[in-house]
Amino acid sequence: MLYVIGLGLSDEKDITVKGLEAVKKCERVYLEAYTSILMVEKEKLEEFYGRPVITATRETVELEADDILRDAETKDIAFLVVGDPLGATTHTDLLLRADARGVPTQTIHNASIMTALGSTGLQMYNFGQAISLPFYTASWTPDSWYDRLEENLRFGMHTLVLLDIKVREQSEENMARGRLVYEPPRFMNPFQAFKQMLLTETKRRNPEVDSDDEDAEAVLAAAADAPRFLDPERTLAMSLSRIGTPTQRIIAGTLAELEALDEEEFGAPLHSVVVVGKRIHPLELEFAGRWCVGGEQGKWWSVAKDVYGVERETFDY
Amino acid sequence: MLYVIGLGLSDEKDITVKGLEAVKKCERVYLEAYTSILMVEKEKLEEFYGRPVITATRETVELEADDILRDAETKDIAFLVVGDPLGATTHTDLLLRADARGVPTQTIHNASIMTALGSTGLQMYNFGQAISLPFYTASWTPDSWYDRLEENLRFGMHTLVLLDIKVREQSEENMARGRLVYEPPRFMNPFQAFKQMLLTETKRRNPEVDSDDEDAEAVLAAAADAPRFLDPERTLAMSLSRIGTPTQRIIAGTLAELEALDEEEFGAPLHSVVVVGKRIHPLELEFAGRWCVGGEQGKWWSVAKDVYGVERETFDY
Known part of the structure; x- marks a missing residue:
């Protein structure tokens, strides 16, 4: 399962309870870091989630979608986005790629500007x-x-x-x-x-x-x-x-x-x-x-x- | 403090971690229930928050703002809104009333349609x-x-x-x-x-x-x-x-x-x-x-x- 999870606007506690529960059970956690930024360091997120966080840059998301989606048919992967994951900048491309591979997806919404x-x-x-x-x-x-x-x-x-x-x-x-x-x-x-x-x-x-x-x-x-x-x-x-x-x-x-x-x-x-x-x-x-x-x-x-x-x-x- | 807290779109776990922490410490918790509905019963929210929830109807919010804001200068009051509290329907009126009474406010955003x-x-x-x-x-x-x-x-x-x-x-x-x-x-x-x-x-x-x-x-x-x-x-x-x-x-x-x-x-x-x-x-x-x-x-x-x-x-x- 690919979880596409919104982080909201400010700090690590703006994630929803549902989003946090999903992150905590994921094998790999990616943070999209090129369209917006959170007001908090990545280390603080890692501590809060109890999981290492991989920074996904533009190159990663657009060119290395295969890496992100690797084993997602059987394992839980989280893709974290500041704001709402489908708000100001949509990540529809990643969702379509997941779809084409038969990877189930769940979007967990959050606040956006x-x-x-x-x-x-x-x-x-x-x-x-x-x-x-x-x-x-x-x-x-x-x-x-x-x-x-x-x-x-x-x-x-x-x-x-x-x-x-x-x-x-x-x-x-x-x-x-x-x-x-x-x-x-x-x-x-x-x-x-x-x-x-x-x-x-x-x-x-x-x-x-x-x-x-x-x-x-x-x-x-x-x-x-x-x-x-x-x-x-x-x-x-x-x-x-x-x-x-x-x-x-x-x-x-x-x-x-x-x-x-x-x-x-x-x-x-x-x-x-x-x-x-x-x-x-x-x-x-x-x-x-x-x-x-x-x-x-x-x-x-x-x-x-x-x-x-x-x-x-x-x-x- | 008046906390105006978005609940998101679906169930009790769509509240943010920050929002949940605020609700848990509030003396009175109101749920705005006339502009939208959550996909979950009020009792489930009460159980999740560990707090009784007072349903605020249109009459309450517009005519009984005094009740909602009672003692809010010194006590913590939560006003819960489905979606983002200032999204589709704004609750600016309540915020202005709080302001006029010198009640500090904090808005905790969430996902909205x-x-x-x-x-x-x-x-x-x-x-x-x-x-x-x-x-x-x-x-x-x-x-x-x-x-x-x-x-x-x-x-x-x-x-x-x-x-x-x-x-x-x-x-x-x-x-x-x-x-x-x-x-x-x-x-x-x-x-x-x-x-x-x-x-x-x-x-x-x-x-x-x-x-x-x-x-x-x-x-x-x-x-x-x-x-x-x-x-x-x-x-x-x-x-x-x-x-x-x-x-x-x-x-x-x-x-x-x-x-x-x-x-x-x-x-x-x-x-x-x-x-x-x-x-x-x-x-x-x-x-x-x-x-x-x-x-x-x-x-x-x-x-x-x-x-x-x-x-x-x-x-x-």
């Missing part, structure tokens, strides 16, 4: 498709995520933005020399995410214009009138840091307010970002507003009223 | 906003869900349809007489959901036309040409039954194929439904196709190709 983002006070119902924001470089600023975001925003849906992590990155030199040496892991900070998102907004609005061109002014004028989906002063967003852990931190504000914060304000990884859609309910506004930049004097309330058209209501508790 | 639907093989990323389908009556067929569904389908997103449950329903007579007597619980079956969805599609396309009206023919002709978001023969969907439990069952097919199944095919509650969007990847198609009505001869593959424009690929395992 996809539902835990309810901690923001925003209703899961009001979220559209989730998007992933990759690390930009000087020459590579892939922005297909923007089209998905625009689709959500057109209909007033909120958007969860998953931020890139690089856990087994090779330097160009090491890659060229075929050395399997990896750089230290990198996790995108909301500070960088907001900067990248506003960069793409600017680029999309101002396609390169030759300043000698007589149409340049007209092009720029048209760009200025184009719908601005990410407006620094008029778009509300939130940062979600370490959701589900004891140091969880949420900050709300306009994109400009959030982008102006120090990187340190957001603290250690993991982070996500939410872009708030216009179909926001006063209760969502109130709940999230408790964490807004500048408190009662912040722009959260005035932008909600003037741009989103949602009046602050008084809730009597 | 919102992420467990990854079991279908469809990518969470490709889902738009979720919708809720209420029980229709002869005179009440509320269809605002259709607009949300249409927004998702326009951009090719998948849609999770949560099906109505009635766990503390009063008959009209009992309500009129003020008797707090409740009907047996009702859970919508996918069979009924597909029928209701197609009924709304038909109604939206054929607004009542006076047959004596000379424009009637033109109106009907226009309706026939209108985009048909839910087409019995051309829309793919899936039923999700008892997800996360040992008897989990998923069925895929066209709306017509699914609607033609016997109610018993889907088995016991709880159920949800998914409407498949056009932006479906061949791997999603393959994974979900393992459960399609009619197998290789079913319409799943031909509709995917002809209507969705997705060719079946061969995956080499």
Whole structure:
């Protein structure tokens, strides 16, 4: 039996009782470690499970599925995934391979950022498709995520933005020399995410214009009138840091307010970002507003009223 | 401290280790029992926790929050919610009330249908906003869900349809007489959901036309040409039954194929439904196709190709 077991969001005790019972009886235990990380060392997991844990890297899972599935027809194997095993990143490929070999599988679900983002006070119902924001470089600023975001925003849906992590990155030199040496892991900070998102907004609005061109002014004028989906002063967003852990931190504000914060304000990884859609309910506004930049004097309330058209209501508790 | 603890999807062992440790030390333990149900009796939970469990009904949570929060400044109180506590139905109201009273809170997340639907093989990323389908009556067929569904389908997103449950329903007579007597619980079956969805599609396309009206023919002709978001023969969907439990069952097919199944095919509650969007990847198609009505001869593959424009690929395992 192949058990595909979610570990939840924070530490070793976020596994379910059912998941823990399964791990404890498995012959081999793999930990998928390239799409997310747990806030705890592997050694702590091993101690808690009473089992050695094999780190499965991208190469292992995609290329060495045979190793993972070896003897799984007769023995119990555990494949551990941070969050829900079929949530943000699905492991359907491994399940299909198991199926093709006649290996029975059982999926043990757990919390994922996809539902835990309810901690923001925003209703899961009001979220559209989730998007992933990759690390930009000087020459590579892939922005297909923007089209998905625009689709959500057109209909007033909120958007969860998953931020890139690089856990087994090779330097160009090491890659060229075929050395399997990896750089230290990198996790995108909301500070960088907001900067990248506003960069793409600017680029999309101002396609390169030759300043000698007589149409340049007209092009720029048209760009200025184009719908601005990410407006620094008029778009509300939130940062979600370490959701589900004891140091969880949420900050709300306009994109400009959030982008102006120090990187340190957001603290250690993991982070996500939410872009708030216009179909926001006063209760969502109130709940999230408790964490807004500048408190009662912040722009959260005035932008909600003037741009989103949602009046602050008084809730009597 | 108020602990708001998710119970996951199936039985008493789907609680996390962290959640279980919290419950065991709480003075009072409430179980929220109006938005979803666990597949296990309350007595089994009590035995597992070693604690009596108080059922919190809608009236309790909304009107008797004071009772729940009594002494929570100094004592530990648990509020248990099926799924993720802030997932499909948020309990933000209770958290805000706790906040207003200076009661510290801790949310312990868990799996929810919102992420467990990854079991279908469809990518969470490709889902738009979720919708809720209420029980229709002869005179009440509320269809605002259709607009949300249409927004998702326009951009090719998948849609999770949560099906109505009635766990503390009063008959009209009992309500009129003020008797707090409740009907047996009702859970919508996918069979009924597909029928209701197609009924709304038909109604939206054929607004009542006076047959004596000379424009009637033109109106009907226009309706026939209108985009048909839910087409019995051309829309793919899936039923999700008892997800996360040992008897989990998923069925895929066209709306017509699914609607033609016997109610018993889907088995016991709880159920949800998914409407498949056009932006479906061949791997999603393959994974979900393992459960399609009619197998290789079913319409799943031909509709995917002809209507969705997705060719079946061969995956080499």
